[in-house]
Amino acid sequence: MGAFLLRRIVNYLVLITLATCLGYLLAASSLSPREYFAQRQPPPPVASVNATLNQLNLNDKTPLEDRFAHWAKGVVTGDLGKTIDDTSVSAEMGRRMGVTLRLVLFGTISGALVGVALGFISAIRQYRPSDHTITFLSFLVLSTPVFLLAVLLKIGTVKINQAAGTTLLPYTGETTAGLAGGWFRHLVDRGQHLVVPTLSLMLGQAALFSRYQRSAMLDVLGADYIRTARATGMRRGPALVKHGLRTALIPMATLFAYQMGMLLTGVTFTEKIFGWHGMGEWFVDSIGRQDVNAVAAMVLFTAVLILIAGLLSDIAHALLDPRVRD
Amino acid sequence: MSDDAVLEVTDLHVSFPGEKGRPLAAVRGLSYQVRRGETLAIVGESGSGKSVSSMAAIGLLPTNAKVTGSVRFRGRELLGLNDKEMSRIRGAGIAMVFQDPLSALTPVYRVGEAIAAAIRVHREVTSDAAMRRAVELLELVGIPDPARRALAFPHEFSGGMRQRVMIAMAIANDPDVIIADEPTTALDVTVQAQILEVLATAKQATGAAIVLITHDLGVVAGFADRAAVMYAGRPVETAAVEELFAAPKMPYTAGLLSSLPRLDAGRGVRLRSIPGAPPSLAELGAGCPFAPRCAFAVDLCRTTEPELLEIGQGRAAACHRTGEGLDLMAGPSGDSGLADQDSDTAPEAASDAEGAPTEPEAPAKPEAAAVAEPIVGAEPVLTVRDLIKHHPLTKGSIIRRRIGTVRAVDGVSLDIAAGTTLALVGESGSGKTTTVMEILRLRTPQGGSISVLGQDLEALNQGRGVRRRAQPVRAGIAAVFQDPLASLDPRLPVGDLLAEPLRTHGHGKTAGRVRELLEMVGLEASHANRFPREFSGGQRQRVAIARALALEPRLVVLDEPVSALDVSVRAGILNLLADLQRELGLAYLFVSHDLAVVRHVADRVAVLNLGRIVEYGDADSVFEDPRHPYTRALLSAVPVPDPVVERQRERIVLPGDPPSPVVLDGDAEALRGCRFRSRCPLYAALEKPEARELCESTDPALTPVGDADRSAACHHLDAWVPALVQSGTVA
């Protein structure tokens, strides 16, 4: 297992490097930082624009290879370059990473748990009203774009807050600005802020997982080993969970990890709509600002995240299924 | 008598909702009782209701099943109990052993955990105590090194080992009744013999009653005390096993018994076949369900279903004509309308059957010579020399690396003369299927040579125009496989299926030939418009045979052609194959794990073990006087459907599982000496160290034995040790 993981990690490092380099090259050749400066009012002199561009390693007059070499040298030493506004990309990323990870992590985990539970219920009550309801709702959610879902949630939250007469569930930003009180008060505040945005990510996840879990569970419902478990005297409920669900969870491990990666796209909308300053928001803004280094950093972040997810999925798969262990 | 019965089933009926609201009756009035320590066999073919009835008894049928009647366990009525109450009885009072242990064990739990869990469902013991008990149970069922193996997962066990685990699980809570549902189906014969011994051990250890559900009359003969034969959801005959086999009182039972190919019968004896196929539940009418297939049916049979009536001490039969003293085993005379489907060749066949040997004591040497005659001078249709097929064994699901070699076929030489049958026998992993596939591919073999119809495949595959030159060879060799449904395209009507090979080989007019083919295999010309799924299993296999014959091949490869078929339809197919061989002069390469069938069809036989032939030669001679220790063990493991013979037979039970043909890289030891050594009872019994040393150091080559054109690969063919025939050597 150890050797296997090591080989996996080496493989992944190669992939991350490739993805990031390609990401940089694409960004550097298609974005045009010069325009960003040229459009300023009043237009700055060309010489000063060139100077700034050179200093930021963004000058399109410098050959792409040279810019790439300069950037790559920095990356190797842990310096991701400067943003177009001459701040450190690494520092900005450090600030924003946690925000996004918090959303994605809570979104996928809660979504997976709820989805697995719904899928399980759906499967063992196949074609009964509860199954039909879950199926209908999950398709409804799946066919609603994330941004629409987020906006609807926002409206719903307003209603709830009005009904409660207080801001029970804040829905903008990560914290209440200028909040006084101890660390516990802050923690609760952050928790409250997390609810609605997480929900916007979680619903889609739960809907998706419930579909997969339902069919995985239906596959094992007729399995001989459940019959065996029942024949030893185990009752239906425990047999379905310990033998059925336990086995049907195996394919979910893979799904879980990759969904975590996929959610990075969904999180862009969520961050924008709920005013969270995370990586998704930054990515969209950076493209608008023709910010090559920031976009490349974002590619790196996504690649690392997806590949970590892949690694986790391998580990989870091996933990759940003895048949794939070496 | 009913006082000491632990399980008493009375008038059990089970039905499922069918199409258009008409319920399908799967079980229609089953009654039986078993006492502690007794074994009752419930015998039947697919759809007879034998498995459904046992699932009904322990309350594990789907909720839409309607169950009526009575099931009493130690006097307590089980039907109508709720899941909680039933769960207390399942596993503790009544335990089950299922078929196919691969899917019957949850893949994610260690086998020790699984057994411990079964214990803890019923008893409040610590998990340590349960685990210790699990290890004891594994030891009881003959798992070597049980403490370590308890930590293994089901996929790390062989089929036989998993079945032992299932039995350990079943006896974990000292049940009073063990219901074993086809416990040895799909296992190799040597493993089947082991599992039956383990079941006997389990029965001894628990004193439980066993309800053995099976289609295999050989197993019944050796293992059960009483038997109930089921047909179309009803018991049609119940009797003590000796009486049942000696004098069946119901035509279906009699037909089954006389249709079985037997190891202790001679070659070529014509089997009595039962026409038609077991009825499907949906098409049951009034009258005796067996009437359409029954040679004794009278008008009354078609209108009134006979009751199961007591006809003696512990005997009952359901037949209107039971009291008439008919000789059921002899078959009716002159009732050609209902004789089997290959009756068009009846006169010839009859004379053939008369001349054929009926018992091993009187081998019809002249007849064997007559069959062998065309071999002399006739060009062989298949010659295989030193065939080798190895493939690399890799490990790892994503990153594959080679860790060894699967020596699937490791130097096989065969000859088949025109018009004769060579049988390849062996257990799983012996290389018989790989050998056949190598031949059918018609490519240059990896090692050695193959020549089909006089054409060397290596030469054939060289140079230009390979396709064109290979065409006649392709047409000259055909194949029939085990599962006819899988090998026939379900979307094409049978007529098109038969015409297809004709068209690809450029025959213009096909309609006439299709009709001819259908008639040749005992089907009607009008069947050409039907689809494969509209046929029964036996009829589908007939279609597959017709398709194989379309291009007038000279060699037909038959890969387990009757293994997937119901017992009562096998005889018809075997008879058909025999007739076709005689009429068309076909040569057969017959692959089977069923030695009784092989005994029936083969002129020559090759016994395979680990990709090598260990014994080869004239079938009569090999079956009557097997010389290689493996052949001896294999033959002794096959149950004979005759309780008297079966109970007197000494059995050589081979230890362990059929070995795998895998040799890990760098494991030179595995290739040293005789490869059968690890399981060889003769080697184990050899006393002289020099003799053992020979087995350990030198790989025995096939050497001629006696005078009957035979050979065997063993250093000690003459050293016959009495210890070899001892039974009870379970691993």
Ligand code: SF4
């Ligand atoms: S009742 Fe009639 S049809 Fe049925 S088995 Fe007896 S003789 Fe045959």
Ligand code: SF4
């Ligand atoms: S050579 Fe030795 S080990 Fe091999 S079959 Fe003969 S006696 Fe057994």
